[in-house]
Amino acid sequence: MRINEKKVALFIERFRGQGGIVELVQSWDEALDLIERKARTVAGPVAVATCDRKRLDGIRKRLDGISRLVGPHASPTDIAGCSLGITFPAAGIAETGSILEICYDDSDRLVSTLPSNHIAYLESFNILEGLLEVAPLVRQASRQNNFSATIISGPSRTADIELRQVVGVHGPQAVTVLLKV
Template sequence: MASLTGLGKVNDVLGLFMDRFRILGGYAALADNPESAATVAADFLRQHGSRTVFVYKLPTGLTQPVEKKLKEMGIQAYTYDSSEDPVNVVKMVDAGISTAAAAVAETGTLVEVAFDDVERLVSSLPKTYVCFVNGSSVVKSVYMTSGLLRSAMERDRVAVTFISGPSRSGDIEQRLVLGIHGPHHVLAVVCSWL
């Protein structure tokens, strides 16, 4: 993964989130600009053998650097706008990239608020998932997401997903198995400038 420099001291909430997310089997990185965020994401995808990726709703200023870096690495990127049948494309790609509405430090959890099937499926169908989260959206406790969740629930169609590392299931021969009902590899990229 790319080395990130110039980040200075990580604040306690961001550091706690990243530590907890890693403990739960996920990967976490802190990026201080769009180019470093794009590099970390593309390197992660390459390391996990991804050749195709569906990119959905990135934070401000990230779309162009991410698309450029993916192209440089030979990773085919699909977007909602470029796909005639985005749900079927999401079912076929190796990886998904999207943005979390928030992250919870105490539990190491990404909070995804999705208003359509594509947004929800990008994080759950592909084997590898990269999630960008604004540094200002990382909160200490689940309780601190209540306003966000209450506001989201006022919409007609919403799905809220809490993502704490890779998918896991304990119902197969009473063993914990990763990646059965979702991604095997999950990277959370905290965008400290946002």
């Protein structure tokens, strides 16, 4: 698969450089294949963040009989019991190799916080070049309601013990971006 756009290539390089995983897909169906495969591997309930009807139905159908689907807007305890969380970031940021999640309900935020595995579905035209391009999106969100915007750059990590780098101390141990190109 050819990645023509420089910023997309930079996003992939930098997100991977921070311990994140990027899988390229050409369609939502292909993304569903990967979600299904991951759900089978992690073997546990799957939490999903707020998304449009089409996406939600797609996930529900694919995971039927494989994993219990939790959410959107599930309780924290239910989300904490999930092995995989699926979110739909508002953007990717090439400069920092990050994804941007804007949530109007904290249960959506927990989907990328509590499960050990986080999958984010992102379309490449949503990748921004620089960090400062996030500002208009944040400002726009601020006009709608209370919200949280989180810029995520890879899995949760710590080096607090003898400087040994360990991932997943509190948040996800693996963050995968399914990037539709």
